[in-house]
Amino acid sequence: MTEQELRAFFEDLHRHPELGLEEHRTTEKIKQALAAAGVPMLDTGLETGVIAEIRGGRPGRVIGLRCDIDALPIQEETGLPYASCEPGKMHACGHDFHTACMLGAALLLWERRETLAGTVKIVFQPAEELAIDAGGKRVRLTGLLDDCAEFYGIHTYPQFEAGTIGIKAGPVMAAPDHFIMTIRGRGAHAAQPQKGVDPIPAMAALIMSLQTIVSRRVNPFANAVLTVAHVQAGSVYNVIPETALLEGTVRTLDPAVRQEIKTRLREMAEGTAAAYGCTLEYSYLDGPDAVINDAALCEAAKKVALDMGFRVDRQEDTMGGEDFSEYLKICPGVFIRIGTGGGYPAHHPRFRVDQNALWPAAGYFAALAAERAAER
Numbered sequence: 624m625t626e627q628e629l630r631a632f633f634e635d636l637h638r639h640p641e642l643g644l645e646e647h648r649t650t651e652k653i654k655q656a657l658a659a660a661g662v663p664m665l666d667t668g669l670e671t672g673v674i675a676e677i678r679g680g681r682p683g684r685v686i687g688l689r690c691d692i693d694a695l696p697i698q699e700e701t702g703l704p705y706a707s708c709e710p711g712k713m714h715a716c717g718h719d720f721h722t723a724c725m726l727g728a729a730l731l732l733w734e735r736r737e738t739l740a741g742t743v744k745i746v747f748q749p750a751e752e753l754a755i756d757a758g759g760k761r762v763r764l765t766g767l768l769d770d771c772a773e774f775y776g777i778h779t780y781p782q783f784e785a786g787t788i789g790i791k792a793g794p795v796m797a798a799p800d801h802f803i804m805t806i807r808g809r810g811a812h813a814a815q816p817q818k819g820v821d822p823i824p825a826m827a828a829l830i831m832s833l834q835t836i837v838s839r840r841v842n843p844f845a846n847a848v849l850t851v852a853h854v855q856a857g858s859v860y861n862v863i864p865e866t867a868l869l870e871g872t873v874r875t876l877d878p879a880v881r882q883e884i885k886t887r888l889r890e891m892a893e894g895t896a897a898a899y900g901c902t903l904e905y906s907y908l909d910g911p912d913a914v915i916n917d918a919a920l921c922e923a924a925k926k927v928a929l930d931m932g933f934r935v936d937r938q939e940d941t942m943g944g945e946d947f948s949e950y951l952k953i954c955p956g957v958f959i960r961i962g963t964g965g966g967y968p969a970h971h972p973r974f975r976v977d978q979n980a981l982w983p984a985a986g987y988f989a990a991l992a993a994e995r996a997a998e999r
């Protein structure tokens with residue numbers, strides 16, 4: 624495959640974004656491109672997503688490469704000639720770039736398979752954007768990756784221009800959890816509050832008290848975010864509603880801090896609802912774990928990048944979430960940021976990537992995987 628062909632593959636994916644677990648066309652396109660070159664694929668048993676496997680001609684270790692293939696429910700506003708043809712759907716997180724990049728890496732590794740020491744498994748993961756029950760876990764549970772010694776993941780990075788790679792040891796993405804609460808009172812006429820149980824003051828009190836969990840309960844040297852992002856109660860000015868809904872997210876890097884917040888959140892919600900004479904329906908949905916990059920492997924990944932002429936910078940800290948952590952339950956690894964410029968952040972309707980970053984990134988992941996597979 625040439626650079627031009629890889630760009631065309633990327634643009635085609637960009638035109639036809641598919642949401643999590645619906646990536647049938649995308650899956651078909653990946654399979655066609657791999658099959659056309661003769662690259663073997665493993666039978667995942669999953670409806671979408673692909674795992675390619677390249678066995679080298681010499682002995683070595685098994686290295687995993689991972690990209691995600693799903694898009695977002697966003698209406699594209701880039702005005703690009705290859706903008707999304709699907710109303711309300713867009714590759715606004717660069718997963719089309721990830722997919723094309725790892726396809727390129729797979730084809731490059733396939734070309735050099737005779738001299739390759741070890742095996743490289745390339746994961747085209749579905750449904751990364753589904754916060755709960757996302758695709759990484761489904762792929763991990765196939766067991767097809769259990770023999771991997773190291774895993775490397777890719778993400779586009781608008782903060783760096785093409786030619787720069789972001790590598791940072793330690794935590795780079797948070798564990799994004801989701802809580803949903805319904806405070807149940809008893810509806811009444813707004814003029815006769817004594818005849819009902821108003822859930823709105825309970826909700827208001829709870830929103831304010833929740834702010835003290837991070838500020839008063841969590842060690843100031845730890846990192847945590849608790850955001851209430853969605854509230855809903857009532858629909859007219861003169862009726863006390865039956866229920867009030869409150870929904871948000873908890874972001875942490877450390878499992879102990881995560882558990883502490885979980886405990887306090889529930890305690891505070893139940894206590895506050897009861898104090899106002901209300902009952903509580905509560906659910907807390909665990910997202911994927913935090914992504915922790917292995918320090919020694921970061922050095923190795925950095926060295927390959929520098930040797931190939933990339934600039935290497937430290938990525939900015941973020942409390943965003945990513946299910947690349949699923950693969951880090953199997954073995955250590957590094958989540959790597961590829962500078963793609965473009966001027967807009969991920970998930971923005973004008974998000975775009977600089978395609979000049981694509982071909983070099985494919986070469987980089989191929990070189991990194993080949994070098995790590997040969998490592999003893």
Ligand code: NI
Nearest residue numbers: 716717718778
């Ligand atoms: Ni993403």
